[in-house]
Amino acid sequence: MERDNLMHGARTALNTDMDIRAWAEDFLREKTRGENTQMSDEEFEKYWRYHKPEIMHAGAAEAMAAFRQSKK
Numbered sequence: 001m002e003r004d005n006l007m008h009g010a011r012t013a014l015n016t017d018m019d020i021r022a023w024a025e026d027f028l029r030e031k032t033r034g035e036n037t038q039m040s041d042e043e044f045e046k047y048w049r050y051h052k053p054e055i056m057h058a059g060a061a062e063a064m065a066a067f068r069q070s071k072k
Contacts, residue, residue: 010060023070024063028055 014021029048032055036044048055056063 006061007057010064011057013064014056014060020064020067023067024060025052025056027063027066028059031059 014024029052032048032051033044036047039047
């Protein structure tokens with residue numbers, strides 16, 4: 001339940017502040033790219049385009065934590 005509340009709060013923040021959302025998207029994109037080094041740039045762009053919504057959803061809490069940490 002705690003994880004669900006964290007994710008909901010993070011997703012709400014991402015949906016209300018476009019600057020934080022852009023930062024979080026860049027963060028998750030770079031993280032995902034680092035996990036998929038075997039893909040060519042073209043393959044990754046196609047992968048990102050189709051999987052971005054689920055990656056943003058699943059990584060919202062992690063991205064918000066990283067954003068807060070970067071602002072310290």
